[in-house]
Amino acid sequence: MTSFGFLLANLGRKPVRTWLTFFCIIVCFLLFGLLRSVGTAFTAPPNLSGVERLVVSPKYSIIDPLPISHMRQVRSVPGVEAAAHADWFGGNYLDLGLAFPTIPVKPMEYFDLYSEYQIPQAQLEAFENTRTGAVASRGTAERFDWRIGDVIPIVADIYPKMDGSLLWEFELVGIYDRPDQTSGNFEDFYIHYDYFEEAKQHSKGMIGWIAVRVENPDAAAEVASAIDARFENSRDPTRTMTENEYNAQFAQQIGNIGLMVTMILAAVFFSILLLVSNTMFQAFRERLRDLGVLKALGFSDGQVARMIIYEALILTLGGGVVGLLLCYGLLIMVSPILQIYGTFTLDALSLALGLATALVLGVVVSAVPAIRARSAPVVEVLRARA
């Protein structure tokens, strides 16, 4: 029998206990993954896109508007390469309430700034040329089973039309893809600024915020202060931050709840870990006699000790991998629903931490039995009753 065969045979000694322990570990790491994703979603969104952008927002509160004339001035600040403005339309889709953020933009300008968004050139041109046009993220389009050409009705809550009606209808002319881990911007639904500006009843000439691409990312901080200095004494002063800081601010508004949930889950995770290790520890103790037999048959001390450690590692690493995979799948399923609250993903660091924890767990629970098995005198073990 190979030693791997031995390992499997040992695990199969009490199959019920082995499977239960295994499932327990899976659940443990599923939770671990979830708590990590909650933790990262509520602290700072990941910035893996490598795009350095600034966001110019009103100084006192993001609910204030900025005059469109700020655009020209922002563009004239040295170090600013390009700028695009956006606004918060709000609105309700079907009876879902705010199902996705609706953002009025200048199509060419905006997609030039967010160059990592992929959209076929023809669709982008159609968006530019269709006043009532709109483009959706692939996630949103799939969620509601939209096809190009569909008319999307949105009921306004902030912006009635000139005639007082609340129903805005947009024609879907394009679908864009965004890289997986783009920070901050979620499944935005973009509508045409020209149409929005002309048809809205109030706040004419005002916009929500301005996104800026800087020429040299290393000088982003200086450019940001230069922009703010430009508007310091105007009626509408600004506050300019990197896109990451801007997004982190939203996430942090959720505040101490995120932290608290993480704390609760962490406590729970460790209590389950303790329980699992206790069970595994017991299982080894009961087998001390079998190990004595192996030693009597000529297995070396080291071989026996290793066998115990490997066996524990099969359980913890196996359970860890399966648990983290389950978590990954679960997050893919629920993240479109939670997108308003943040980006819930399992990043590489969390995966690595999870696997490292599994490794440590395996070594810890098997260390004491392994040392015992290694040092136990064969005769004594065999004489003792199991």
Added chain:
Amino acid sequence: MIGQIFEVTRFNFMSIKDRLYSSLVIVVGIAAVVSVLVSILAMGVGFQATLVDAASPDRALVLRKGSDAEMSSGVDQDAAAVVTQLSGVFGVSAELFAVADVPKRGSDSVANLPLRGVSPDGFTMRPAIKIVEGRMFSWGTREVIAGVKAAYEFEGVDLGNELPLRDMSLPIVGFFEADGGAYESELWTDVRTMQGALRRPDFSALRVQYEPSMGDSLNELVEEDKRLQLDFVPETEFYAEQSEGTSAIISVFGYVIASIMAIGAIFGALNTMYSAVSVRSREIATLRALGFAGLPVVVSVMIEALFLALSGGVLGAVGSYLAFNGYTASTLNQASFSQVAFDFAVTPQLMSLGIIWAIILGFVGGLLPALQAVRMPIVNVLRAE
């Protein structure tokens, strides 16, 4: 039969101390599930209570048609005058609601501090507002009063301090309480001060006190007047809707996490009870050989599992009560886009819910091992070394 059940159960409990450590697996595992379930749900209940308890059946909001929050709404002076004249309306407070970026205490990141400009009627129709420190602001000045929770959560909201707002600075002259309601998270001032600071000529919404029996006719009057383009929403409805989204998310989150943990706890309980049965297999077989029926054995194992689960449940429920009841947290209310501070509410209902969960987990975790205990072939077990 009852006698047998009693005897076997007594045997079991006498031997629990030998299996203390593994029995703790059930207690601790289930306590963890229950405490997480109860504390997360307590967060949702507390959040909801903060919003809903502030509602009164004789008050309503008048908002721009289509708006479901004060922040996105706008009502002009003329419309306000029309609503004031409607019969059945006792008082109208024209209000302006906005948020300011202010850092939370102990954090350098800003959050949305809600500000409310009110008219004198706003105080008469909300008798719950009580100044607890300092004094009331004077009308027509820049003075503000702060809710006690806003003072607790936000940097610089201190008596005697000046809060910068747009290009003005507002002296804070008093703190108020509002029976624990959401207003306690807000700063209040004269609506005209707010209009000046925000450079807005209109109001966000009207707060109306009305004769409740005339609610339907007022609703019709306001909503059918094409000039007004307004909605009439009773407070009870308004706040129920406001709290819905966030508290639903919190509850779903609580149930999902607790369910996943419950699966883990069941595996732990099964594991423990299986080994409890297997350690005692000889003893059980002996009892059966002596003529004890199967049922008492099953029942005794179940009683042990349920007892351990119940201890875990009580431990978890009481633990989360001690740790979290009354704990103040604050979060962004998605509906009003402003920070709301609230107290966790570990209610007796939530604690019983947790204990019910514990009993169910104990039942599921004990049943299979209990059946296993009587299914073991007696002879084989007795013969085995």
